[in-house]
Amino acid sequence: MAAVHARSESYEAKIAEGRTAIAALQPERAARSFREAANLRTEEIEPLLLLAEAYRIAGNEGPAILALKEAEAISPGNDPTIQKQMADLYRRGGHTEQAISTLVVLRDTQQLTDPELLSLARLQARQGSLDEAFKSLEPIQKARPDDADAKVVEAEILLLKGEELLAARLMDRLITENPGLMEARMLRVRYFLNSGFTAEAEQDLLTLAEEDAARPEVILLHARILNRLERPAEADTLLSKLVAAEPTGVEALAMLAETKLLLGQNKEAQGLVDKVLRLRSRFPRALYVRARALEAQGDKDGAVENYSYALSSDPRFAPALSRMWRIHRDAGHKMEAMASLEKIFFIGEASLEEKVALAQMYAESKIHLERGRKLIDEALAREPGNPDYVAIKAALTEAMPRKKKPKGPIILRGGR
Structure with a gap:
């Protein structure tokens, strides 16, 4: 009995030890503690779930998935958790x-919450499965047709469908009816930013309440806008305050490193990159900043290697994709360039320049012609008569399959 009690205490101690290590940003140490706890109670799934989370924080997705599969074997039957x-x-x-x-x-077994359904719809839309994305929204919209959060996701799907006007109207209506709906405001700001309306994006962000403007994700987006507006000194000030408040916030540290690079402070940028990679060894923005520095020094091979590392960590990381499609294009690797552009487009991060480039590639390769038409029509709505855009549209139209004319005599039927 005493041995069982001691074993139980040891199990609880290992779980507590692991949680403490997670809080101290030491996921490798946490993983060791959770593994020891799992060995003490082989019938429990909790330490394995915690072990998977520790591996995830450390950036080791493979071992994390194996830990979950181990938990699944203990608790068969597709445990939703x-x-x-x-x-x-x-x-x-x-x-x-x-x-x-x-x-x-x-x-399909009705085991997702509303927020999880919204996340699934976004994920499907960004993979290009737009009809499936709408299907994931259906349970919410049937129960609550005017659900604001679902409408935000609907607007995002409409943007990806190329229905820019409908999406813009929906975003405007949502913000008018729900001024405090942050998701709608942030979607519109990102839409302005990606569409080249950078000043409008900043103006929209500046209308936020003071409390909302102080949120880390808003500060990071504001810094990104300031960098795009070629005002990195202001971005530096914003990010430095955020880093002072959250010294281990890897996203803020990496964005600050990128800003230092824009300011020409390469040594400071490298120091910040090193700090981020000590905290998160495969953090994509840090690897991206290192790649940008190498590219600026003329080391294209080193840059490509680090962009690739960033994308192996997060295949949907738009800044690295945005550099890689250009590198592929310049090297004459058209299909790889097109694949990178499509990824940027389907995550909703494509700039107008990138949409035009993708439309041109579709015209040249004679695929996805309807999508290409929508992309170039969007560009022409901004710049009617632009000769390059007009030429791309003509090429897309020319490549479209023509309707076959009916063969044989045409019989007209009708009453007298």
Whole structure:
């Protein structure tokens, strides 16, 4: 009896030890503690779920998935908790199709919450499965047709469908009716930014209440806008305050490193990159900043290697994709360039220049012609008569399959 009690105490101690290590940003140490706890109670799934989370924080998606599969073997029957965590790991590791298929099973058995349905719809839309994305929204919209959060996701899907006018009207209506709806405001700001209306994006952001403007994700987006407006000194001030408040916030540290690079402070940028990579060894923005520095020094091979590292960590990381499609294009690798552009487009991060480039590639390769037409029509709506855009549209139209004329005599039927 005493041995059982001691074993129980040891198990609880290992769990507590692991949680403390997670809080101290030491996921490798946490993983060791959770593994020891799992060995003490082989019938429990909790330490394995915690072990998977520790591996995920450390950036080790493979071992994390194995830990979840181990938990699944203990608790057979597609435990929703395990399946949801598995889907999250698949998504983070870039295995988006596996994440979606796992979540669709949960959706079809009505085991997803409304926020999880919205996340699934976004994920499907960004993979180009727009009809499936609308299907994931259906349960919410049937129960509550005017649900504001679902309408935000609907607007995002409409943007990806190329229905820019409908999406813009929906975003405007949502913000008018729900001034405090942050998701709608942030979607419109990102839409302005990606569409080249950078000043309008900043103006929209400046209308936020003081409390909302102080949120880390808003500060990061504001810094991104300031950098795009070639005002990196202001971005530096914003980010330095955020880093002072959150010294281990890797996103803020990496964005500050990028800003230092724009300011020509390469040594400071490298120091920040090194700090981020000590905290998160495969953090994509830090690897991207290192790649930008190498590219600026003329080391294209080193740059490509680090862009590739960033994309292996997060295959949907738009800044690295945005550099890689250009590198592929300049090297004459048209299909690779097109694939990178499509990824940027389907995550809703494509600039107008990138949409035009993608439309041109579709025209040249004679594929996805309807999508190409929508992309170039969007560009022509901004710049009617632009000769390059007109030429791309003509090429897309020329490549479109023509309707076959009926053969044989045409018989007209009708009453007298």
